[in-house]
Amino acid sequence: MKLAYPKNGKFGEFGGRFIPETLVPAVEELEEAYLRFKDDKNFKKELDYYLREYAGRPTPLYYAKNLTEFVGGARIYLKREDLLHGGAHKINNTLGQGLLAKRMNKKRIIAETGAGQHGVATAMACAALGLQSEVYMGYKDTERQRLNVFRMKLLGSKVHPVKEGTQTLKDAINEAIRDWITNVNTTYYLLGSAVGPHPYPVMVRDFQSVIGKEILAQTKELQNKSPDSVVACVGGGSNAIGTFYPLVDEDTEMFGVEAGGKGIKTMHHSATLSSGSKGILHGMFTYLLQDKHGQIKDTHSIAAGLDYPGVGPEHSYLKDSKRVKYDTVSDDDAVNAFLILSKHEGIIPALESSHAVAYAIKLAKKMSKSKTIVITLSGRGDKDVEVVERYLSENVKNSR
Amino acid sequence: MSRIQDKFLELKSKNQKAFIAYAMAGYPNDKETISIIRSLVNGGADIVEIGLPFSDPLADGPVIQNASFQALQKGMNLYRFLKIVKKIRSGTDIPLVLMTYANLVYSQGYDKFISAIKKAGIDGVILPDMAIEEAEEYLKIIHKNKMDAIFLISPNTSQERIKRIAKASSGFVYLVSTYGTTGGTQQQFQRYTLDAVKNAKKILGDKLPLGVGFGVNNPEQARSILKTGADAIIVASAILRLIANTPKAKVHSKIVSFVKNLKKTTISE
Numbered sequence: 001m002k003l004a005y006p007k008n009g010k011f012g013e014f015g016g017r018f019i020p021e022t023l024v025p026a027v028e029e030l031e032e033a034y035l036r037f038k039d040d041k042n043f044k045k046e047l048d049y050y051l052r053e054y055a056g057r058p059t060p061l062y063y064a065k066n067l068t069e070f071v072g073g074a075r076i077y078l079k080r081e082d083l084l085h086g087g088a089h090k091i092n093n094t095l096g097q098g099l100l101a102k103r104m105n106k107k108r109i110i111a112e113t114g115a116g117q118h119g120v121a122t123a124m125a126c127a128a129l130g131l132q133s134e135v136y137m138g139y140k141d142t143e144r145q146r147l148n149v150f151r152m153k154l155l156g157s158k159v160h161p162v163k164e165g166t167q168t169l170k171d172a173i174n175e176a177i178r179d180w181i182t183n184v185n186t187t188y189y190l191l192g193s194a195v196g197p198h199p200y201p202v203m204v205r206d207f208q209s210v211i212g213k214e215i216l217a218q219t220k221e222l223q224n225k226s227p228d229s230v231v232a233c234v235g236g237g238s239n240a241i242g243t244f245y246p247l248v249d250e251d252t253e254m255f256g257v258e259a260g261g262k263g264i265k266t267m268h269h270s271a272t273l274s275s276g277s278k279g280i281l282h283g284m285f286t287y288l289l290q291d292k293h294g295q296i297k298d299t300h301s302i303a304a305g306l307d308y309p310g311v312g313p314e315h316s317y318l319k320d321s322k323r324v325k326y327d328t329v330s331d332d333d334a335v336n337a338f339l340i341l342s343k344h345e346g347i348i349p350a351l352e353s354s355h356a357v358a359y360a361i362k363l364a365k366k367m368s369k370s371k372t373i374v375i376t377l378s379g380r381g382d383k384d385v386e387v388v389e390r391y392l393s394e395n396v397k398n399s400r
Numbered sequence: 401m402s403r404i405q406d407k408f409l410e411l412k413s414k415n416q417k418a419f420i421a422y423a424m425a426g427y428p429n430d431k432e433t434i435s436i437i438r439s440l441v442n443g444g445a446d447i448v449e450i451g452l453p454f455s456d457p458l459a460d461g462p463v464i465q466n467a468s469f470q471a472l473q474k475g476m477n478l479y480r481f482l483k484i485v486k487k488i489r490s491g492t493d494i495p496l497v498l499m500t501y502a503n504l505v506y507s508q509g510y511d512k513f514i515s516a517i518k519k520a521g522i523d524g525v526i527l528p529d530m531a532i533e534e535a536e537e538y539l540k541i542i543h544k545n546k547m548d549a550i551f552l553i554s555p556n557t558s559q560e561r562i563k564r565i566a567k568a569s570s571g572f573v574y575l576v577s578t579y580g581t582t583g584g585t586q587q588q589f590q591r592y593t594l595d596a597v598k599n600a601k602k603i604l605g606d607k608l609p610l611g612v613g614f615g616v617n618n619p620e621q622a623r624s625i626l627k628t629g630a631d632a633i634i635v636a637s638a639i640l641r642l643i644a645n646t647p648k649a650k651v652h653s654k655i656v657s658f659v660k661n662l663k664k665t666t667i668s669e
Contacts (some may be wrong), residue, residue: 008533018502018529020459022554022576024561164465165455174458181459182580184556280503280529281456293477294507295455 001323002248003314009198011317017197019283022181026189031199033104038206043103047096054128055084055091057210061218061374066344067361074228074367076360077374079215081239082349088379089211089239090121090192096207097190098125106188109133112176114141114169114235115305115352116148117379118192123155133190134158136175138168141304148383166298169235169308173282193236194312197283201241201312208242215374216246223372226250229363232376233257233355234326235270235306237315239378244324245314253325256315257359259301260328268300272311273319273326286313302331302391303351305379329355335391337361338381350379351387403495403523404548404571407446408609408631417626417666420611421445421659422499422636425452425484426476427467428643436643437488439652443659445494446666449526449634452481452500459528461583463637463644478508482520489521497550497571499526502538510541524548524571532568539568550574550611555596562603572609572632575600577616577625583637584615594628601629622665635662 009015017027037043051057059080068076081089094111101109109131113119119135126133135152139161142149152159165171173196180189194204212230219227226247232240234256244254261269269275272287279288281296289297289309301307318324329337334351337358342348349357353376360375367373381388411418421440425433437448453468453476460468485496498517505513505527514525524547530538532551542549548571553562555578566573577593578584593612600610612625613634622633639655646654 016534017531018534019531020528020554020576021531021552021557021565022579024531024554025556025558165469170456174456177458178461178581184579277507280501280506282458283529285534288503290503290507292507294504295472296503 002245005202009202011314012320014284014286014316015198015201015313016285017283018280018285019197020181022184026180026184027197027199029104033100034199034203037100037103043099047099050095050099050128051092051210055095057084058214059083061215064345067341070344071361071364073364073369074371074373075369076364077372078347079211079243079374079376081211082347082353082377082380086117086121086124087382088117088121088350089208089242090118091124092210092242093192093204093207093238094118094121094125094190097203098129098131101131101188101190102129104188106186107132108183108187109190110136110176110179110187111190111192112136112169112172113192114172114307115303115383116141116145116152117305119152119157119159120148120155122190122192123152123157127156134160136160136162136172136179138166138172139163140167141169144387145304145383168299168304170296177282193238194241194314195236195282195284195310201284201314204238205241205245205314208238209245211239211242211376212244212246215243216250219372219374226252227374228367228371229253229255229373230376231255231257231356231360231363231373233306233352233378234273234311234315235259235308235352236310237312239376241312241314243376244318248323254323255359255363256324256326257355258326258328259303259306259355260330261300263330264328269328270299270301270306270308271328272309273315274328281310284310284313286316287311287319302334302387303355305350305352306355327359329358333358335388338384338388347377348381348385349377350381351384353378354381402546402548402571403493404447404497407495408572411446415668417630418446418609418611418632419444419659419663419666420447420449420632420634422449422451422634422639424464424467424471424640425450425481426471426474427640428470429474430480430484433484434487435652436655439655440659441492441494443656444663445659447495447497449497449499449636450485452478452498452504454501454504457501459581461581461637463583463640467640478504478513478516482516485517485520485522495523496521497524497526498522502527502530505538510538514541514545514547518545518547522547524550526550526552526574528552532565535568552576553600555579555592559599559603562600566604566608569608572611573600573604574634575610575612577612577614580614582614585617586615587618587621589621589624594624597625597628597630619661619665622662626665633662633666
């Protein structure tokens, strides 16, 4: 089941390399470098050092006692990626790729960002490692995540607001790819999710797999076996694939939660795996949200980090092979979970992660008290308090 | 023999090279697209490339992005594209090449899409995000329909890879002139572009014509490329820019004179 390093980057029929010719030498160079260093002793030692001393790994697997009692079902554990430096799992990947870029002698780093978490994590890793970074961010996202824009600037990054298309993550990726095509000889593209042309989906998964490896070790210590269930949110799907991959061959039920937005029967959601169809975007063959002509659809989610019409190809593979169950949670339910976790545990989750929390609450209710369920809490919600405040006041107005 | 291959042979016999001009289907609207293509032909274009707009044109710069966006807003789709092509084809025998992105073709099914455009009168297809490694199914259908698959190469494409791309290509090979997206406004090409032309030409020999595009916008540039050995110049964004910046009444006369000036560069004195 596990596809450690799939040939030609193909997870079953998904993945591959659909890219402009100018980028072919760049991804080949990247793949060569990644294969050379991924098992290199010094590379691993240096990455371990930064993950531990700079990012704050390992992260706790916290027993959410109050939430468990409130729900009244399975024991709920939180994998606290929100406690990492920067407040999200993104730093696992940016440190890994940053160290790789250094070994490739690339000094200029570009990245895309949705909610701004990957942008911040890129800016941090680049500052720490002495690299120069520029981040593309949809204009709409710069408006709803203003604080993160300022954080990136503080950290020494240049932020390019993208006013093309839907002005969200997908357009930020388009612009980053265009920059890469233009500056291919000097620039390293530090992709933030497990998407894009091979080898990105494999590489990002590998760097994020530290999440699932720790979950496995921590639950084994707790109960001498792997968790009964894990739940993670899926946009591009990097925290989810990092959670799932080390558990694929374990006896663990796995759930990926997509953004149901205002409902998957409406036009306003980002539920790619739940309601999309196969196609080609951003260098990969995967499930997409597209119309009958093959044009990419506008997406919506209250969580900017999930607002993306594609998904990592390995998720498409895990969906079709039925190893992982993918489902959706609406904006309303995500906000509700945001409030519940904040109130009961004193932990404010990112709106992205709130989707996983909402789904896990429903799931835990149906499970016996002897079972365990792990939620990957991919990020903290400080960045979202303004959005939630606005959402609540608008919804009160609407219900009057 | 395809119309594209015939055209290159015909031009060779006249001691000419090819001028390939671009129009975006549905920009500024369907009716105008047809008149614009007629003006391109009247001005002396040897081959016309027609763009079918995609929502996420990641190889394109702002000019084609903007035209794509506008055309899509007005509802351009495959069916309307086919109508435009049929109208053009009914009045001319000029080779017509489709440029679009892989997902639009895949989403309809390669077979259905390719046979539909063939029937309408398209001779060749350019998909900038279709790498040869992923092209097996696509190529099978292209060959079944006796069409030309035109693949791209870039200044950083290795010799060995150019050979493989040439093997998969027919009609011509499309060299991307510069590192960047479409629509560059540089007045002259840098050394590396001319080196890339020479290098590609050496590998292709007489087997396949070499077209050069991306940022070709004036006769002087065009001449430098043709002199270096290219068999065709491809101009796209510069034409769209002209359409956008010219008062409606003058668009067609401007296009005709712009094309004439560029076509001249392909004729040896």
